Amino acid sequence: MSLTQTKSLSALTGPQRAATLMLAIGEERAGRLLARMHEDEVRDVSAAMAQLGSVSAEIVEGLCQEFTEQVGKAGSLVGSWETTERLLLRGLPKDRVAQIMEELRGPAGRTMWDKLGNVNEAVLANYLKNEYPQTVAVVLTKIRPDHAARVLALLPNSFAMEVVMRMLRMESPQAEALEGVERTLKAEFMSNLARSTRRDSHELLAEIMNNLDRGAEGRIMSGLEERAAESASRIRSLMFTFEDLNRLDAAGVAVLLRAVEKERLIVALKGSSDTLRDHFMKSMSERASRMLRDDISALGPVRLKDVEEAQMAMVALAKELAQQGEIRLAEGEVEEMVY
Incomplete structure (x- = not known):
């Protein structure tokens, strides 16, 4: 629905509101904002902008006034998973919001391979050992060499050797093959990983401490014992050295x-x-x-x-x-x- 057909401000969708504000603030400022957005957000706003048509001065003025009033009333702001999800639901379909939240809760990174490169090597190796050697070979060629080395070292010996042989014989993976691997990883591994990331902070810190060298671990735990003795004790009880x-x-x-x-x-x-x-x-x-x-x-x-x-x-x-x-x-x- 274009804004030429829209009678009231309340009928605008989230992307339409964002697109209208972008046009209102001018190309230079809008360009800086778009540069900070994820490609999916840019796509949604761009699609809405392309279909805006003629926007009445009344709608633009009402939207800008509404925006400044909401910002002025906000006072101090608190960002959280829940507030982010509620905000997204106001302008995006439910299934798209669920997908975005899973991606946010998962490992950092724009692309699938960036995200995979930030997964703990033990977790990644535990998943990959049940995949086809060819799939694992593709994955190891797409992540950082140092990360791939740590993953390879944790795979069973015979399986690791089979993966290495596949890597030696591998030509440049075709786009279809890469897309298939990406879809599988996103559907099976990343989605499960994102759902499992809601962990107790003490458990997460205990795992991080387990992976620090002894000098760094000692310094951090000593400082934590001074500031939060109870938390330090709980983290120590969860650590496995x-x-x-x-x-x-x-x-x-x-x-x-x-x-x-x-x-x-x-x-x-x-x-x-x-x-x-x-x-x-x-x-x-x-x-x-x-x-x-x-x-x-x-x-x-x-x-x-x-x-x-x-x-x-x-x-x-x-x-x-x-x-x-x-x-x-x-x-x-x-x-x-x-x-």
């Missing part, structure tokens, strides 16, 4: 040992406590434990960064095995027992 693997039972340790790469295990245990190292050795045969001790001794000096990366990778692997129900992790502080 490499040393917490000491609480795995013998069966769980055995499963983890079969799943982890030997080189990674050697580097990780090189920087572990004697208690944790002995805990792993007890679940091995005498010959295997002796060989592991010899390998650790023969390794020589290792950079702390390499040790921490190996240990974080083992923690990520342990969490993945726990999600699959193969081992049981006892996170946080050990609960007090009454006998």
Whole structure:
């Protein structure tokens, strides 16, 4: 419906109101505003603008007055998921609003590949291991090399090798193939990920702390204990560190040992406590434990960064095995027992 057919201001849609205001403020200012909008918003406003037709001075004046009155009444403003969703529902269809909110709650990034590049490598690897090797190969060629490397390292060995072989033989993916992969990822992975992002802030911070190096973690947690001791205590109880693997039972340790790469295990245990190292050795045969001790001794000096990366990778692997129900992790502080 063009504005030549519109009798009242209340009949205007959201995009029509935005388009009218854009025209009213002039090309230079409107151009600066459009440059800050998402491409979908630009498309909606542009489509409305192209169909405006002749706009009466009465409608323009009424719209500008309404806008200034609403801004003047607002006072202090509070932005939230709920207010954003309500605002979008005033001018967009319900299904489109649901799609936008899912995208907002998901990882940051304009394109699908930008968003995918901001997904935690353990989460992405856990999803991709169930996909076709060709699909995974396409994904790894589209995200940053450093991120792709971390994802590849967390995939099962035989599957990772198959993916690498597909990448070696891959020619430039056709547009249809890329679009198909994008649709699948958006429909199955990103939508589920967006719905699962409404998490307790303490849980999210605990996971972030697990991925910090020890120096940064210590500084941040010390500062947090001074400012919010209760929150710091809760975050610590939710954290699962490499040393917490000491609480795995013998069966769980055995499963983890079969799943982890030997080189990674050697580097990780090189920087572990004697208690944790002995805990792993007890679940091995005498010959295997002796060989592991010899390998650790023969390794020589290792950079702390390499040790921490190996240990974080083992923690990520342990969490993945726990999600699959193969081992049981006892996170946080050990609960007090009454006998």
